[in-house]
Amino acid sequence: MFDIKAIRNDPDLFDASLKKRGEKPSSKKILQLDGERRKLIEELEKIKAERNSTSNLFGASKNKNNDVNLDELRQKISHQKINISKLEEKVRTVEESLYSILVNLPNVLNEEVPIGADERDNKEISKSGVIKDFGFQPLEHFEVNAAKHGLNFKDAATVSGSRFVFLSGAMALLHRALTQFMLNTHINDNSLEEFWSPILVKESSMIGTGQLPKFEHDSYKTSEGLWLIPTAEVPLTNIGRNKIYDASELPKRMTSATQCFRSEAGSAGKDTTGIIRQHQFEKVEMVTYCIFEEGLKELERMTDCAEKILKKLKIPYRKILLCSGDTGFGAKKTYDIEVWLPGQNAYREISSCSLCGDFQSRRINIRYKEQRDSKPEFVSTLNGSGLAVGRCLVAVIENYQNANGSIEIPETLRPYTMNYSEIDENGVLK
Template sequence: MHDIRAIRENPDEFDAALTRRGGDAMSAQVLALDAERRAMIAAAETAQAEQNRASKDAGAAKGRGDDAEFQRLRQLVTEKKTDIARMQAEAALLDDRLRDLLMQIPNLPLDSVPEGRDEDDNVELKRWGTPATFDFTPVEHFEIAGVRPGMDFETAARLSGSRFVLLKGAVARLHRALAQFMLDLHITRHGLEETWTPVLVLEAMMLGTGQLPKFGEDSYQTREGHWLIPTSEVTLTNTVHGELVEQASLPRRLVAHSQCFRSEAGSAGRDTTGMLRQHQFEKVEMVSITDADSGVDEHARMTGCAEAVLQALDLPYRTVVLCTGDMGFGARITHDIEVWLPGQHRYREISSISYCGDFQARRMNARYRPEGGGKPEFVHTLNGSGLAVGRTLIAVLENGQQQDGSVRLPAVLAPYLGGAARLTADGKLD
């Protein structure tokens, strides 16, 4: 959420940043509502002062025996009370309208973010690894012979409908091994704190990280009012919801492996085959909570943490910085890491790492007390996949596929697979 004072002080800069994102200028609408709210508050305060003065004067009139003046002033006090109640109620409504409006305005991009309209305008930062050459035409993950016994879309559709998968046997074990490997890497090498979180959260938590109110249709809500998390970014970031922490405790670097749930409301017709885009999936999510001066450096660090997973798995990838028109709602800058999928013969997103500044913290009212003293400041937040487990499984299967239908597996996974180095053509670990 945005700081209304910053918009008052720099409306042109605010509009220019929104325009860079491809949106409309909003400062005039915001400031008009803010001015109306402030005027109503001022009117209520004036009426309160008039009521206090009339009440004091009524006491004086009664003391000198002026009954007529006393009755007139008592009537004025009653009228002012009614006026004040009405004005305060209207001011509260205007405050809610202003907050709702600010809640729906996206974050402002950093000056370094390239300007553009969509993914075609994203800028590549680096490539790592060389896509393998095959003596045969590589296929997508669900077409590999050794994968078919362990990846059951038909049964999942009977159980739950479209965009679900049932993993079993060696493929299920490989999926689990990837998540465990990612967690261990982030904990032991990158110093992240392992966290286990609920997958059901209160509405205030979804508001805090920006999934609500604008993107409610992309998530699932229970009849009791809880929301299923689309990512554990929601729970990890909200660990400081409403808190005042000490600067010395920052940065807080957290990691969690969780189930995630998305309705995929805006993706009709996209990636309908295979398990690339599912309603239920797993991610290893990283969240950092920092002070106001450390966010940009932490963003680079977090990007490196995600890239390290792919390097350890020997999966070719590229890292891009998203342009202004392709960034997510809450981000000031986002790096996407795209892994090479031979079956599609293209790079596909496997992680998004975003720096949000104090945008989420204002929604959560999460602040820190500076070490040198002074007024509390809002924390800065970052989030990123480290990595999406299902998509990593896809990448491992497609990059390791062999002509006979088997799959060569990354060596770093052997300790998690009982020493196995490949998935055989009949779906066994060997």
């Protein structure tokens, strides 16, 4: 959520950030409701103090023979209780109105984020790797013979519908190998702590990370009220709910491989063939809590962790700084990693690494203390894909395809594929 004090101190800055995202200014309505709430709370506390004073007088007078009219005191206390109840209801109403505005507003952008409307205004930061000259027309992943034997869309459509797939044989092995390779790299090289995470979470957890209420249409909800996670960002970030960490425990860097679920409600007609955009997919996620001032430094580190996977796989990619109009709802600043797909002759997103500042930690109440007796402060949270496994499988298929329809297995993956080095044109491991 937001620091109301910061909005009070500089409402123009808050509105300027909203404007960069194409949103309407909201500080005037927020501060109006905030003023009403503070006034009502002040009045409520005053009446409660009067009620306490009257109750004390009533209690003391019951034990004494004096001229105090106990019936009048009883009546006064009764009226005070009624007034307190009415004021409490008014406070709740105003707070609900204030919350309904704040919970639907995106994070305040970092000053380094370029202004722009959409992905066309994003800024390329760097490129890595050499784009291969195949000497033939490279195919898309679902056209390569070696892959076609292990990508079963027909049976998946029968069982589950569109945007699902069965992976079998060499494709299932390669997918599993990528997951294990990513996790081992993050644990051993990047010093992240591995977690095995729930994939069903409470609604409060989805609200905490900003998926709800904004993106309810893109998520799956069970009949029991639990939600299927769209990313392991949700459970990992909520681990810190209502906790106060010692500063010496930070940064807390985590990783988890999970199944993820998205309805892709706004993606009709996009990537309808292949496994680029699925309702169910696997992703290795990274989440960090850190001291607030170290957020930007941790963002660079997290992005480097994601890049390291592609460097080890020797697959070309580029690093993109998202503009204001393309930066996600909960993010202050985001880098996208886009992998080169020769079959599409295009770069496609394979990771987003985002600094969220205190946007999520205020919703979830994740704090830390510099000293034992110091005031708790909100942590900065960060999240990033490290990487989307299915899209990485696509990248391996397309970048390591051969003219005869076979696929070379990247050398760095071979310890995870029982030392097989190739998938032939018939889908057989060699």
